[in-house]
Amino acid sequence: MSKHETFSFKTLEEIQDKIKNLGLDIRLDNDFSPLFKPRKVGSKIAPNSMATLPMEGCDSNTDGSPSELVYERYKKAAAGGYGLIWWEANAVVEEGKANELQMMLTASNQSKFADLLKEVNKIAEERNGYRPLHILQLTHSGRYSRPEGHISRPLVAYNDPILDKGNEIVVTDEYLDSLIGRYVYSAKLAQEVGFDGVDIKGCHRYLINELLASHTREGKYGGSFENRSRFLIETIKAVKKAVGKDFIVASRFNVFDAHPYPYGFGSDHDDMWKFDPSEPVKLVKLMIENGVELLSNSAGNPYYIYPQVTRPFDKSSYGIPIPDEHPLESIERLFKLTEVVQKAAGDVPVVGNGYSWLRQFIPYVGSANLKAQRCSFVGFGRSSLAYPDGPYDLIHQGYMDPKKCCISCSLCTQIMRDHGTTGCVVRNSKVYMPLYKKFNAEAVKRENRIVKEE
Numbered sequence: 001m002s003k004h005e006t007f008s009f010k011t012l013e014e015i016q017d018k019i020k021n022l023g024l025d026i027r028l029d030n031d032f033s034p035l036f037k038p039r040k041v042g043s044k045i046a047p048n049s050m051a052t053l054p055m056e057g058c059d060s061n062t063d064g065s066p067s068e069l070v071y072e073r074y075k076k077a078a079a080g081g082y083g084l085i086w087w088e089a090n091a092v093v094e095e096g097k098a099n100e101l102q103m104m105l106t107a108s109n110q111s112k113f114a115d116l117l118k119e120v121n122k123i124a125e126e127r128n129g130y131r132p133l134h135i136l137q138l139t140h141s142g143r144y145s146r147p148e149g150h151i152s153r154p155l156v157a158y159n160d161p162i163l164d165k166g167n168e169i170v171v172t173d174e175y176l177d178s179l180i181g182r183y184v185y186s187a188k189l190a191q192e193v194g195f196d197g198v199d200i201k202g203c204h205r206y207l208i209n210e211l212l213a214s215h216t217r218e219g220k221y222g223g224s225f226e227n228r229s230r231f232l233i234e235t236i237k238a239v240k241k242a243v244g245k246d247f248i249v250a251s252r253f254n255v256f257d258a259h260p261y262p263y264g265f266g267s268d269h270d271d272m273w274k275f276d277p278s279e280p281v282k283l284v285k286l287m288i289e290n291g292v293e294l295l296s297n298s299a300g301n302p303y304y305i306y307p308q309v310t311r312p313f314d315k316s317s318y319g320i321p322i323p324d325e326h327p328l329e330s331i332e333r334l335f336k337l338t339e340v341v342q343k344a345a346g347d348v349p350v351v352g353n354g355y356s357w358l359r360q361f362i363p364y365v366g367s368a369n370l371k372a373q374r375c376s377f378v379g380f381g382r383s384s385l386a387y388p389d390g391p392y393d394l395i396h397q398g399y400m401d402p403k404k405c406c407i408s409c410s411l412c413t414q415i416m417r418d419h420g421t422t423g424c425v426v427r428n429s430k431v432y433m434p435l436y437k438k439f440n441a442e443a444v445k446r447e448n449r450i451v452k453e454e
């Protein structure tokens with residue numbers, strides 16, 4: 001582990017030297033052609049190998065339908081030239097919403113989603129001459145459910161002494177059995193309104209991620225690997241059966257929780273920082289056998305004290321300690337996890353993540369990873385909020401402008417932690433700086449936070 005540092009690289013040589021000095025396997029390539037290569041996903045084709053990662057804005061209308069801010073986000077992503085847009089977390093049930101303005105597609109608001117998809121495809125066709133594939137992320141927020149106001153209503157797979165606050169409700173097997181139908185319902189609506197596929201989300205300590213690690217749970221959803229993966233696999237099977245072969249069933253799942261046994265998934269039983277690939281690899285194969293045609297790996301718990309595992313950063317949000325590793329080490333971990341998943345997945349494409357901290361060097365690193373088949377898509381998370389036109393600029397001018405890149409300052413995360421509607425505070429400051437200030441002041445007051453002057 002090396003000391004945490006902020007980004008300071010002006011040239012390719014400078015970042016290459018740092019990577020070398022740290023002894024890391026992060027490769028760079030100045031041939032960007034792999035980024036522009038179309039990719040087969042199930043029976044469909046993504047026009048290039050750049051994807052947005054799901055980035056929720058906590059800004060839908062109260063009925064879950066797209067608001068003006070949602071429209072703006074997806075119009076910009078469509079114009080930005082990505083080959084695949086992985087839409088943000090969309091709740092399958094009210095009680096599983098992570099915030100009261102989380103996206104939620106229902107029978108009564110489906111026409112609004114259809115309109116938005118039509119509009120974004122028109123924008124993409126007109127500006128880029130192609131339209132991206134659209135994947136909608138289906139979620140139940142489990143432990144991090146907060147469907148109304150500021151009070152959390154955690155619905156957990158099992159009690160976890162490290163994360164529990166004392167108000168958790170352990171969901172029953174009957175609740176889980178009935179939830180499968182809700183994923184099927186949402187997937188069918190997504191198909192009707194024009195999405196190309198859905199993601200059965202199993203990452204970031206939300207319900208399905210927690211179920212994968214439910215070693216201590218009794219009954220058919222806990223204990224053995226077969227039981228812990230049962231809910232995810234049964235949901236995949238049921239959704240696939242309902243949507244047929246020309247609709248993509250995907251999964252964004254945690255390969256590595258960085259959480260100790262018996263409460264985490266993908267970690268060595270004696271050392272939570274050591275990745276154990278045996279179960280994640282088994283899971284990848286099982287998901288593919290049951291119809292999954294697209295994967296995205298993630299890691300860590302963004303709500304806990306090690307968010308760098310999910311999202312390497314320069315500056316953290318409130319209450320998060322400075323990591324005792326260099327952001328490039330966190331990035332190397334994410335790349336290695338993707339490589340393991342891509343190898344196990346064979347021809348099934350995997351969207352890689354952890355790129356945003358690299359700013360203008362994303363295309364060098366992404367191209368090298370694609371060329372070495374360490375992933376099939378380069379995933380843009382915070383970068384897609386800060387610099388939605390990144391792929392467009394790469395295609396048309398051959399580089400990403402450092403002045404437009406994400407600076408990994410965590411202010412977008414801070415707004416989420418403050419229960420507000422989020423976006424890029426730095427590159428879209430006119431809209432989001434006032435929101436940041438408003439929600440932060442409210443949260444500081446509500447939670448009696450001690451704020452140090454910087």
Ligand SMILES: Cc1cc2nc3c(=O)[nH]c(=O)nc-3n(C[C@H](O)[C@H](O)[C@H](O)COP(=O)(O)O)c2cc1C
Nearest residue numbers: 053054055056088089311354355356380381382412
């Ligand atoms: C504001 C914000 C919203 C996010 N929303 C989602 C989400 O809805 N679903 C999801 O799977 N991940 C979500 N993530 C995680 C990102 O998709 C991504 O994994 C993470 O930011 C690392 O990628 P990056 O380094 O490119 O940002 C979110 C992250 C942030 C900062």
Ligand code: SF4
Nearest residue numbers: 406407409410412424
């Ligand atoms: S607020 Fe903008 S610059 Fe800061 S981390 Fe979020 S997307 Fe990046």
